[in-house]
Amino acid sequence: MKSAIIFSFLLLCLTTVSQAQNLNKAYAAMEEGDWEVALGMLEPIIKKNAKNNEAKFLAAICHTERYRLEEAISLFNESTAFAQDSPYFWVKFAKAYLLNEQIDEAEQTIQKVRMQDLDDFLRPDYLLVSSNIQNAKKYLPNPRDIIIKNLGPNINTDGNEYSQVVTGDQRGIYFTARRKGTAKVADDGEAYEQVLTADMNDIDEWDKDNPLEGFASTTANEAPIQLFNNDSTLITFYDEDLFISQKKKDGTWSKRDALPINSKRWDSHAFIYNNGNSMIYASDINHEVENLDLYIMHKDEKGKWGKPAPITELNTPVNDDAPFVAEDGTFYFSSRGHDSMGGYDIFSTKYDSATGKFNAPENMGAPINLPNDDTFFTMYGGFAYLSSSRPEGYGQVDIYRIIMFNQSQIQGKFLECDGVTPVANATITVEGEDGPISTTTDEYGVYKMVMPIERSFDLRAVLNGETIYEKKHTIRVLFRDQFDVDQNFYVGCEKNDETIYVKMINGFDLDPTNLPVDPPSIEGIKPKVTEEVVEEVAPPAEEPKEIIAAVPAEKKIKLPNVFFDFDKHNIKSEFFQRLNEAAALLVENRDLRVMVAGHTDEYGTNPYNVALGIRRYTEVYNYLISKGVNPSQLEVKTFSEDTPIATNYTIEGRAFNRRVELSFIEK
Known part of the structure; x- marks a missing residue:
């Protein structure tokens, strides 16, 4: 740098x-x-x-x-x-x-x-x-609520590590390092740069780095700049110019080919995007003294690079460097100018196609930017990387990973040690940096709440005024191809690990506090039944009375209710005969019209239950159509959990509420 x-x-x-x-x-x-x-x-x-x-x-x-x-x-x-x-x-x-x-x-x-x-x-x-x-x-007084973590001693040392790029699955990293004793000493008194690589293990911790074969020169400065095309194309900086290499079938890299932007001056960084048709790069080509500016260029219809143009709305009298274009179209770069806090700061902007210019850059603020050098920023959905000289690092410049949030939805059950007996009606409290957060378990011991991530917090469960669970935990977020935020806690035994691992699908639209996940399974859970609960509910022992249709006396028929298993929408075979009778009536009487209404119990979020009600009425609607009912005879609606016919506080009551009701519509 x-x-x-x-x-x-x-x-x-x-x-x-x-x-x-x-x-x-x-x-x-x-x-x-x-x-x-x-x-x-x-x-x-x-x-x-x-x-x-x-x-x-x-x-x-x-x-x-x-x-x-x-x-x-x-x-x-x-x-x-x-x-x-x-x-x-x-x-x-x-x-x-x-x-x-x-x-x-x-x-x-x-x-x-x-x-x-x-x-x-x-x-x-x-x-x-x-x-x-x-x-x-x-x-500095208004930091964002995000998590910034040093990559640790397997990557960072008391030397300099920076200019990182990650693989497509975000589980491998290439970066450059200047460390004593690893290469010859350059004119500036430090060891020459070497390109290193490392991989993540199953819990997202970095293994020890190794030199990248073919890119670890001991007599010249070299750094990775961009890795793309399914990790098959690598841009590197080498001796003040930029080069591109292709990965061969045997896993080795081809020789370096110079990019068309290289000049006799310092060309420090480049980023190719727009399916390989556009490039933004940094160079001091138009200055007598070192002063990096940003330039943009595009390919023509024949695939040839056009003439570069300076991005005047972003360039300043001091260095502007390290361009990166994220998948959502946001352009990030580093600058010592604009409203920097000192050294390089990270700025974001977007291209305005109406004006043909980039919008005014915005400082990304603390803690991404601090008064020291913060640069080489890359953004992948819910997390990012940067190189920084912030004081708490291992050395002069370290590489950091950023999670763009600091809390997450967590759900599961509080159970006794047998794993099937729930701890019901317990108050669950998280004591974090932002104060306490509480919720209450239901009769199945199920809880759902927002907890802090990547830092230690106290978790406490209180039942009838007595603390039955108290322990420190840390939640680690693993970005994978699925959501899995379920975590059970066991009261009175040593089954609970201090570190909790949850999985999330990485994306720019990720809302970690409201994830599209199914409620925790209660299969096999045996809630304690008390007399008070039985007296309160008193549900009918048999299927609820069916609705008597208001039709001519000679054609009176009972329309069925169709009941569903928990979180299911498929029609059980026991209801086919009654649906067949209802379909036959409607086929015979084309002037009759019926409402097909989907209902759920109150378990789960309202948006989820609305969708579940739709899935249930759709199954019944399609079944009636398949039996010859004219679609004009049917209307559909989802009531989700809003109109129960029994209590939602017992298994039996919720079973009656998971239904599709058929009812005649008056003319």
Whole structure:
């Protein structure tokens, strides 16, 4: 990750005896962004003369640029006397505080310098840091409710890991790393980049990484940029240009072919989309000094790439990089400009076909963006990845996974240890960061509630004033090709794992708090029957009385009710004979009309029960039509759980409510 900060102005502006102290080489290295090289020159000077405040000031800048912020702040504090020679000292000190998320300290520090005290070369940096601080004050207090997790020590180290791309099933990753001892040292004092790869295990934890064969050069910088076409096409960055490779049948990759956008300048990143017909890329081709801009280009009717055009509505005077177009059409990129909080921030926008331009970019805010560098953002439905230099990482830059929500619907049963006896009417409470959430189990021990994910919480069950269950749990979300959010808890025994794994179908329209899942099965569950319940219900022992149709006396007939098993809509064979009689009556009397109404018990959500009522009346309607009934004689309607004919508090009562009623419609 190259820096666009230029230090030549320091040579012109700082009134010190740099040359006498042999600091000019350190300034030159810093001008090139070679922070480690500069540190290698500065540390011997500091060791020889601990009172050399200028050398400490420069070393503090180098540590800041390499995200070693505690070391930087310590050196700034030791060298405050240098501010008497240059007020610019406070600008760099404020930036270190800002990147360390000490916003109040950053604001207090930047206020120690006035812009009129700075040379023209230094004022833009002062204005940028001041703006970053104000943006941080705007975004940091209002973080989004999402989960950001470090990929862990099998991927991230005390070095640099970034520029990640994932496989189509999102269970494999390619990324680049700069780690000591793994490659030759580049001109900037760090090991050359190497492309690594790793896979997920069954519980979505990353296995140890390995070099990607053919892309792990030890003598050049290389990074994966995009993986697409069912993981068969890979774009990589190599020595300041972009290349494309194809996977061969034996699993190895073909030789690199240069993309048509390569120039004699720095071409850092590209993303091909629109079925391979469009490309957005980043390059500093039109600048004398390093300054990445975004460009867009399209293929013509013959499949040839057209002329690239700068995306003027998105480009800024500083670096704009790392384009990514998600499946829903949202365009993400990284920028040091716009309303960044410091370093790179992630921005989102969409293309407006009416105007032919991209909409004004929006800062994605905290915690996706923090005052440090946040870049290489990729979005896949309900989760995403980014590279970030945030302070809590393993090293200078780490890779993080983002789940775009922080809670999920969970359902299941509270049972005794035998696995069939429910814990009914218990109050279930989750104690999380956002306060308590409660629900009550039904007679089958069934519960349904929203619980926090990816962080520890206390789960408690209370029955008749007594706490019968209390334990810490963590819910881990696994993105798979199914929904499975059922979790049973067992009271009084050690059957409950602390970590709960749930499965969700990943998608941009995912609502984790209202998932389209069936209610938990109650098959085999034996609720405790009390006298109070029996007296309350008193359901009829036989099938409810059938409705007497209001038809001429010589044609009086009882229309049947058709009853269904739990969560089913198929007609049981025992009702065929009565439906045949009803069909025969309607065929014989074409002036008769009948309402076919679908009903459910109250178990499940209303939208689900409405749909279940439709499925039930559709089965009966189609059966009558198959027996010769004219469709004009029938009307249909779903009442879902709204019109029960018995209690919903017992198995027997709910069985009567799961029905289709046939009733005559008056003329």
